[in-house]
Amino acid sequence: MFEEKLKEFEPIFYPRSIAVVGASATSIKAGSLWVGDLRSAGFPGIIYPVGSSGGRLGDLEIFPSLRLIPGEVDHVIVAVPRQSVLELLDDCATRNVKVVHFFTAGFSEMDRQQGRRLEEQMVGKARQGNMRIIGPNCIGVYCPEHKIPFLMGILGESGSVGFVSQSGGIATKLATIGIARHINYSKGVSFGNGIDLDASDFLQYLAADPKTRVIGAYLEGTRDGVRLFDTMKEVARAKPLVVWKGGRTEAGAQAALSHTGSLASPAAMWSAMLKQAGAIEVNSLEELTDALLIFQQLGRGQGTRAAIIGGLADGGGGNSVAAGDACMEYGLKVPPLSSETKEGLGKLLGEVGGIFHNPVDVSQAQFRGLPTLFQAIDLVVRDTISDIVFVQEDIEILLPIYSQKGVEEINEFLMELRSRHSKPIVVVLPPGSTEAERLRIEQKLLAASIPVFCSMERAAKAIHRLNRYYSRQEAE
């Protein structure tokens, strides 16, 4: 599907050379920043700074014009005022440039009529010159594999999650949250006004891209809803597609003579379209990144039976109840543990004060030492009544009981358990008064491919979305 996009988009995500127009030797300009970011990221191709004043940027020569560049130019990043964009496109055409990314803003987003007219002229020139345009008004391409960072040098590890975003701000947050939560991207793009290449084009590319296994999208609108719908239908059939549609409170449906017409609000239409296309609709940056994390880490449907270890020390009881509620709310089942497991837990932890039904309270282990705790967790994970195990760790409670060393060992054990069992383990680390320690543990677990969430609700919701996607896939 969409295989033709792979070759066409190679100069976008894997350019051999990038020219940055709007660089200056003396003043700080966006173009200069871009050159610096590409260099420090270790971009493996050739970088050509371009700026009318000439001079040097570090050890790179600044070419006064695109026409004076000696070698071939695949990809041009433009950070010059909008007055000169048409002339620049002529230069690009003479140099056989394949793709032009306009960071430049001030088009239809600012001035509907004039901006729109200029955009149409730009597209006309691009068609003539056999070039594609990204933007304008956008931060463009993110490709960790080919060392193309976002502006300000943001660059995470290369991975299997692709994203498209209409907004540069959201695109940047996706990249930085990715770095923080080990959501590793294959490619990302912020396409702004999308006058030529838009969400549909990039979604098609990501569907074809062998490096991408799951796709996220932030969209505010579309110029061609029917094409977007048709594209999403095909893309979602091939790969999980998680979509956050921003701007849901736009003006409602216009006056209509039918009931149907009066109820058909734009927000309801977007939701319907996403459902019908088989995409996963989310409603915030938090939900989007939670879903991308779980799809990346687990990668397939997991079944709906959850075993919950509500806490590893004091306070496990109430947390267990709340965790059970959160799971049920999002369509997960919390079946009782097998009688063998319950018996085993009774022997390990003592019959008094232990709640071994499911959710499980293993807090009694704190009086019997870590090996007992580990055996108890192992028993729960091994019980075949569950498809997935949630472990809630409250670091601020564990620290005074087990000390830092003990907490360390507990998490080493969880990582070892993860490698030993095929059953997924999801860890919930609620924020509290020992944030530094909590974050350190979160990083370790995420690096070991254990999904970590701040709350049971968020974990359960993300798993629910994963399961729903794959059960719909199976029904196809």
Added chain:
Amino acid sequence: MAKSQNLLTEVESKGLLKKAGIPVVEAKLARSKKEAISVSKEIGFPVVLKISSTDVVHKSDSGGVKLGVANATQVGKAYGEIVSSIKRAYPEAQIEGVSVQTMAPPGVEVIVGMSKDAQFGPVLMFGLGGILVEVLKDVSFRIVPVTERDAGEMIKEIKGYPLLQGYRGQKPASIPALEQLIVKVSQFVEKNPQIKELDLNPIFAYPDRAVAVDARIILE
């Protein structure tokens, strides 16, 4: 209420729908009291009489509908009452006559409709009839073309879905019949791009079939 030049009457709307294979309770136009009585006898009692005028948007709110009219005398009386109350509520209205149709047995009331979205084109709506649509807005949408699977999903998506599965001893409504009806409406609006909006409201859903009791088509 604004007059709409492009509003088809119930009789016209149902005629088009019937041709497209969408089950409707057929309605016949009677232009006089006498005609209303003879059409009623032909159809068989009890009948339903409704005002036929493209200037009247809310028929039942203005006394334009009489249900379960049992014999010829009552038809004559109902005709007079309908025409005079419409003349009071809509003094400017052009009255074509009344539509006469058989009184359908009660079923679960649902609505299927179509409107056009600026970005996605024609969309279908499904919901339960009456206050569930009007007050709670318990409806689902899908973009045309709607497949049988889409139709099934849009039926199950509404909160009132259990009402279709039978409650308090009521027999469940036929979901396949509703799915087929939705798919047929999707094909109908796809073939007729001149239709701007459409309401089949209510549709009566029965254990073995579903039939549109009232219909309204608005052209571009």
